[in-house]
Amino acid sequence: MMRTGNNAPEANNNIGGGISPDNGKISMRQTMIMYIVACLSPATRVFPIMGSKYGRHAGWVAVLVGAAALAALSYVFASFFKKGESGPRCLSDVFERVFGKLGGKTVIAAYFLWAALLYTFYIRYYAERMLATIFITADMRFFLLTMMALVFVAVRGRLEVFARFSEISVLLFTVIMLALAICLMPTFEIQNVWPVTYLDAVPILKATFTMLGTFGYLTFFFFLGEQISNKRDAGRLGRKGALYLGLMLTLVTVICIGTLSYRVAANMPTPFFSTTKLITIMQPLDRLEALLLSEWVISDFIIITAFAFILMNIGKKLFNLKHARYLATPVAFFGFVGGILIASSRFELEAFSDSTLAVAINTAMSFGAPVLTLIIGKLRRVI
Amino acid sequence: MIALILFAASMTAAAYFDFRKMKREGSQRRELIVCALMCSAELAAAAWYFTSAHRQSVMALLLELFKITW
Numbered sequence: 001m002m003r004t005g006n007n008a009p010e011a012n013n014n015i016g017g018g019i020s021p022d023n024g025k026i027s028m029r030q031t032m033i034m035y036i037v038a039c040l041s042p043a044t045r046v047f048p049i050m051g052s053k054y055g056r057h058a059g060w061v062a063v064l065v066g067a068a069a070l071a072a073l074s075y076v077f078a079s080f081f082k083k084g085e086s087g088p089r090c091l092s093d094v095f096e097r098v099f100g101k102l103g104g105k106t107v108i109a110a111y112f113l114w115a116a117l118l119y120t121f122y123i124r125y126y127a128e129r130m131l132a133t134i135f136i137t138a139d140m141r142f143f144l145l146t147m148m149a150l151v152f153v154a155v156r157g158r159l160e161v162f163a164r165f166s167e168i169s170v171l172l173f174t175v176i177m178l179a180l181a182i183c184l185m186p187t188f189e190i191q192n193v194w195p196v197t198y199l200d201a202v203p204i205l206k207a208t209f210t211m212l213g214t215f216g217y218l219t220f221f222f223f224l225g226e227q228i229s230n231k232r233d234a235g236r237l238g239r240k241g242a243l244y245l246g247l248m249l250t251l252v253t254v255i256c257i258g259t260l261s262y263r264v265a266a267n268m269p270t271p272f273f274s275t276t277k278l279i280t281i282m283q284p285l286d287r288l289e290a291l292l293l294s295e296w297v298i299s300d301f302i303i304i305t306a307f308a309f310i311l312m313n314i315g316k317k318l319f320n321l322k323h324a325r326y327l328a329t330p331v332a333f334f335g336f337v338g339g340i341l342i343a344s345s346r347f348e349l350e351a352f353s354d355s356t357l358a359v360a361i362n363t364a365m366s367f368g369a370p371v372l373t374l375i376i377g378k379l380r381r382v383i
Numbered sequence: 384m385i386a387l388i389l390f391a392a393s394m395t396a397a398a399y400f401d402f403r404k405m406k407r408e409g410s411q412r413r414e415l416i417v418c419a420l421m422c423s424a425e426l427a428a429a430a431w432y433f434t435s436a437h438r439q440s441v442m443a444l445l446l447e448l449f450k451i452t453w
Contacts, residue, residue: 120441152397319417326405326414329397330421336390337428343442352442357449 025229030163032241035221037166038306040173041299042122042214043249044272045129046353048256052266055207057193058200059262060254062207067246069208069367070215074238076370077222080383081231090225091370092317098377105318107369112314114365115220119307119331120338121349123147126300127339128346133273133293144339147304152332154305155312156325159227162305169298174248176295181251183279183288188258210359215245216366221306223313269350308332387433391426398422 026034051059080094081087088094091111096104127143135143154162218238225231256271259278265271276289311331312324321327343349352358377383398418405415 117441319414321414321417322408322410326401326410326418327421329394329401330418330425333390333394333397333422333425337425337432338441341428341432341441344440348440348442348446351446355446355449358445 024158024160025227026160026163026224028228028230028233028237030160030167031221031224031228032237033170034163034166034302034306035218036241036245037169037173037299038303039214039217039245040248041296041303042125043211043245044252044296044299045125045270046214047211047249047253048265048271049268050210051207051253052257052262052271053207054210055200055203056262057257058196058204059207059257060193060250061196061200062204062211063250063253064246065204065208066211066215067242067249069212070218070245071239071242073216073218073367073370074242075235076374077218077238078232078235079374080222080370080377081225081234084232088225090228090313090317091219091222092314093225094373094377094383097382098373098380108314108318111220111223111365112311112318114361115223115307115311115314116334116338117342118220119304119311119335120342121352122300122303122307123335123339124342125349126297126304128349129270129296129300132269132346133289141340144336147301148332148336148339150301151305151308151335152328154301155308155328155332159224159309162302162309166302169302173295173299176291177248177251180276180279180288180292181255183281184255184259184275187275187278188255189261190258192261193254193258209363212367213359213362213365216363219366219370220310223310223317226313269346304335308335387429390429390433394422394426 047063048059051062053059055062080091088097092104092108095107098104099107123144126147127140130143131138131140218241222228222231222234252272256265256275259275260268260271268274273289273292276292277287279288308328308331309324312327315321315327315331316324343352374383401418402415405418
């Protein structure tokens with residue numbers, strides 16, 4: 001267990017939740033990094049497909065539009081938390097202030113259910129991806145069990161340690177992505193992604209709509225608000241995070257569409273993985289997709305653990321518990337049970353991902369609800 | 384069945400140590416009940432999964448629901 005300064009004994013009593021004001025907190029910057037790494041796994045899988053399917057050759061521009069929307073969303077959170085310590089401490093508090101006790105609890109319960117669904121969804125997707133890419137004949141439950149054992153250890157630990165792990169991972173991710181992008185330059189064809197004209201505006205907006213739900217996962221991270229120290233910086237750091245995420249994910253999408261063309265990329269289950277399979281450096285050096293897979297596993301671990309922490313914190317508010325860590329065991333075990341019960345095959349997961357209603361609910365929960373809450377809060381003068 | 388027994392045993396052990404710690408920290412009865420209910424529901428779901436022959440997934444139910452409502 002890591003110690004933080006002179007207050008280590010107190011910090012150790014506050015594992016995972018119920019944190020005192022002076023220690024056991026993560027910074028807003030660490031939260032953004034955690035969010036960025038968590039987003040990378042679903043975005044690398046979904047954005048090239050959705051970009052190609054709806055935005056066609058201009059699908060990569062949709063990522064930039066989505067990133068701009070994310071930057072705007074971060075200012076909504078900056079408005080929620082501008083009062084500092086005297087204002088709401090987390091998103092659950094914001095909902096209770098704006099919608100009242102009963103209305104707030106209802107909204108929090110809706111977020112709890114949706115976060116639980118996303119949590120099990122990503123656990124299952126992680127296992128299915130392992131099966132689809134390299135371990136084709138393995139038992140899926142093995143991957144679920146190993147991942148959930150890791151998540152169990154992580155959620156019983158401290159959020160700061162997990163946040164530091166995310167900081168290291170983001171560096172690793174950046175280096176690997178840039179290296180893969182450079183290696184893919186010889187296969188990239190500019191006519192697959194250019195020209196982009198005003199006629200592409202509607203396809204771009206359609207593609208952006210399917211991506212907004214993933215960009216909007218930032219909303220869920222503000223349920224950890226009691227453990228985040230400088231939330232007033234959400235706007236500034238959100239803008240920086242959106243810029244980084246926008247550039248990295250545009251790189252991923254543009255490489256996929258530029259290398260495979262949008263017709264091929266739209267019909268592949270994992271286009272970026274297939275693209276990296278094309279890399280061959282002077283004949284002997286190939287199969288670099290293993291690098292991408294290892295990075296994907298790290299990102300999957302981060303998104304699953306982050307959702308576990310989020311569920312614990314929403315549950316703490318919903319059930320009026322003293323500490324979030326009381327829910328560590330049920331949430332970690334729920335991941336295993338939920339992972340096997342959520343879908344009977346990979347096709348169900350993909351059908352759910354493509355479902356218009358699921359995309360609409362995701363966008364409404366992550367983008368629509370915070371904006372609506374801000375408007376109502378301003379009208380009622382509680383924010 | 385072995386998987387179910389292993390799952391139930393590890394979960395019960397983890398929950399037992401958690402409850403002991405919670406009691407030591409002076410948690411309310413309500414908090415203990417919330418956690419116990421959650422653990423029991425998960426155990427029941429796991430038992431149903433490992434023993435039932437005809438399972439319907441959550442995703443299939445949701446997709447069916449979406450078809451009706453959308």
